[in-house]
Amino acid sequence: MAQTALDEQRKTASSEGGKSALLQLRQGIVRRRRWDLFFAAVGFVATMVGVVTLVVLFIDLILDGYEHVLRKEFYFNFPSRRPSEAGIYSSWVGTALVMLVTFVAAAPLGVAAAVYLEEYAPKNWLTELIEINVTNLAAVPSIVYGLLALGLFVYILNFGQSILTAGLTLALMILPVIIVATRESLRSIPVHIREAAFACGATRWQVVKDHLLPYASGGILTGVIIGMARAIGETAPVITIGALTFIAFLPPIPFQNGAGAFEWLFSPFTVLPIQMFNWLSRPQPAFHDLAAGVGIVIIVATLLMNGFAIWLRYRIRQKLTW
Amino acid sequence: MDLNTATLSTPISSSMPYPRSRRRTTHPLTERIVEALLFLAAFSAVATTVAIVVILLYExxxxxxxxxxxxxxTHTQWTPLFERAEFGVLPLLAGTFVIAGIAILVSVPLGLLVAIYLSEFAPHAVRESVKPFLELLEGVPTIVYGYFALLFVTPLLQKIIPDLPGFNMLSPGIVIGVMITPYVASxxxxxxxxxxxxxxxxxxxxxxxxxxxxxxVVLPAATSGVVASFILGMSRAVGETMVxxxxxxxxxxxxxxxxxxxxxxxxYIVQVAMGDLPHGSIGYQSIFAVGLVxxxxxxxxNVIGQWVRRRWRETY
Structure with a gap:
């Protein structure tokens, strides 16, 4: 069958139709090359859609909100009914405190969990169960963490709608991010480092704390920063626990005016994204500009954190020589 | 000689270079305490899942x-906060799937094009400089995308579709689509x-x-991962809130x-949480019911996505 087809081709090639067949072949090649180039262009444009979106988004925010961002009072005024006097004092302080709680709760817990899974865990069903849970938790929508916190932290543990509740909620949410990043950087440390330490008589914990954690610190830091950057802009879970939108006071400062060291943990609060949501939900355009101002503050904070983390990772990759 | 090669070829697993049983008997108490603490930390993942399930189911x-x-x-009205409350989840489901559907319609072709381009066409320099940008795009908080949808994309769409209301499903759908594209692509x-x-x-x-x-050649060989990326993207679009x-x-x-x-x-969950609903009321419980859904x-x-990834993976 194939033989006859080949014969056929040869016949046409040798006959006077040969020239046109060759021409057709060439045209086909040219057409496919052109199609190839065309697709490369389409792919490039599609890729640029993301980049352009980022740029347009940023320009749009800046055009709407730059006036507020440049005002000093914007950072040191409480929210107000009059747009010209409104500021984000209570919300940026709230965000900073919530992030502090999140960091203190999530970083040690995440690193410890990762160290266990990577260095200690025996291969059994329990380890398998933990691994499956870490994977699945990363895919749970953030608002579900809010529902968990509303039921567990706010009402069962009675932490109230406080900074502590919000910090712990976001900590649970970013835990998978930190665990995955820490595991990856532990895994990239070659076995012979561990073997050398064991050979010198180090215990497993000594190996972890004196050798593995210092080597992995860059990767861990990257994971923690990316997790925190996600937490800083996260709105849904914090709204769900019932954070207030209008806060015209700061949490009590420790050891002042009779406040205890940890009273601020249980204070009502608001955070930057909620402040932005609140202003965005109002019909007056003047408040939308305020929202844009908060948006710039949030986006600059997250971009700086993410950018730093990405830079750190590339640097570590380049420096990595075992 | 024979003995020597035998010990050398004994496989040493990376996470367990030392026989576990020997360590148990020789190591001091602190080692055990540390291990127990680390285990507890890892187990918190399981505890979180259990807590989510228990709280949602209970309420x-x-x-x-x-x-x-x-x-x-089956009911087609969802008005839990009205005097005559109706509890049909279908309107919420319809809204959820229409928006997620638009998002997928945007992100599947776009994400696929980006993936093919970055993996097969892009010169090294382009790939290395574009990928951090895409990662940044993934890092933009969703509330900012919400701002973008309401005050930039909707007015833009209103120029094309003149009678488009200020609130609509099209604009957030498109914005979520662009938002999850980097994820689908990666x-x-x-x-x-x-x-x-x-x-x-x-x-x-x-x-x-x-x-x-x-x-x-490449696309058919990678089908399972590509399809999984669409399904996982869908899962993200369904859970997206602020936009x-x-x-x-x-x-x-x-x-x-x-x-x-x-x-x-x-x-709906956000709307209820913004108002001040008393603990234990039917409205309060309703957000857990829809949360469970x-x-x-x-x-x-997610399960389907992971399954597709594993089931049709071509192994070489």
Whole structure:
């Protein structure tokens, strides 16, 4: 069958139709090359859609909100009914405190969990169960963490709608991010480092704390920063626990005016994204500009954190020589 | 000699270079305490999952004591906060799936193009400089995307569709689509780059162009990962909250017309949480009931996505 087809081709090639067949072949090649180039262009444009979106988004925010961002009072005024006097004092302080709680709760817990899974865990069903849970938790929508916190932290543990509740909620949410990043950087440390330490008589914990954690610190830091950057802009879970939108006071400062060291943990609060949501939900355009101002503050904070983390990772990759 | 090679060839696993049993008997107490603490930290992942399930089920069950499951699943009105409360989840589901559907319509072609381009076409320099940008795009907080949808994309769409209301499902759908594109693209690209070089080389050796290699050799070999990326992207779109709560309006509306305003499951939870509902009321319980539905939907997509990834993976 194939033989006859080949014969056929040869016949046409040798006959006077040969020239046109060759021409057709060439045209086909040219057409496919052109199609190839065309697709490369389409792919490039599609890729640029993301980049352009980022740029347009940023320009749009800046055009709407730059006036507020440049005002000093914007950072040191409480929210107000009059747009010209409104500021984000209570919300940026709230965000900073919530992030502090999140960091203190999530970083040690995440690193410890990762160290266990990577260095200690025996291969059994329990380890398998933990691994499956870490994977699945990363895919749970953030608002579900809010529902968990509303039921567990706010009402069962009675932490109230406080900074502590919000910090712990976001900590649970970013835990998978930190665990995955820490595991990856532990895994990239070659076995012979561990073997050398064991050979010198180090215990497993000594190996972890004196050798593995210092080597992995860059990767861990990257994971923690990316997790925190996600937490800083996260709105849904914090709204769900019932954070207030209008806060015209700061949490009590420790050891002042009779406040205890940890009273601020249980204070009502608001955070930057909620402040932005609140202003965005109002019909007056003047408040939308305020929202844009908060948006710039949030986006600059997250971009700086993410950018730093990405830079750190590339640097570590380049420096990595075992 | 024989003995020597035998000990050398004993496999040493990376995580367990030392026999576990020997360590147990010789190591001091602190080692055991540290190990127990680390285990507890790892176990917190399981505890979190259990807590989510227990809390959602507990509150949802109290909800279903007042509302029959049949009414919940078949009625077409969702007005839990009205005097004459109706509890039909269908309007919320319709809103959720219309918006997620638009998002997928945007992100699948876009994400696929980006993945093919980055994995098969882009010069090294382009790939290395574009990928951090895409990562940054993934890092932009969703509330900022919400601002973008309400105050930039909707007015833009109103120029094309003049009678488009200020709140609609189209605009948040498109914005969520662009938002999840980097995710879809990166999962697809990982799958495509995992296809061995030898396959591409064979294709090139037969005279195929890059486009032919990408679409007829690499893509079919990476199908499972690419399809999984679409499903996982869908799961993300369903769980997305702020963009929808801001730009789609928060009125439950049983419609499949993307030009109309509607509420999704997530938007409803936000709406209730913004008001001050007393603990234990039916409205309070209703957000856990719909939250449970949301978890089941996303879990379904995730399980299917992981299954597709594993089931149809070509191994080389």
């Amino acid at each position: 949802a069950l109290s909800f279903f004591e007042h509302v029959s499951l049949l009414e919940f699943l 999962v697809s690209e990982d799958a495509m780059r995992a296809v061995p070089m030898a396959l591409r080389e064979a294709s090139y050796a037969m005279g195929a162009t890059r486009f032919q290699t990408a679409t007829r 929808v709560a801001i730009a789609a309006g928060q009125q439950p509306n049983f419609t499949f017309d993307p030009r109309e305003p509607a509420a999704t499951i997530t938007a 949301l978890v089941l939907i996303t879990l379904f997509f």
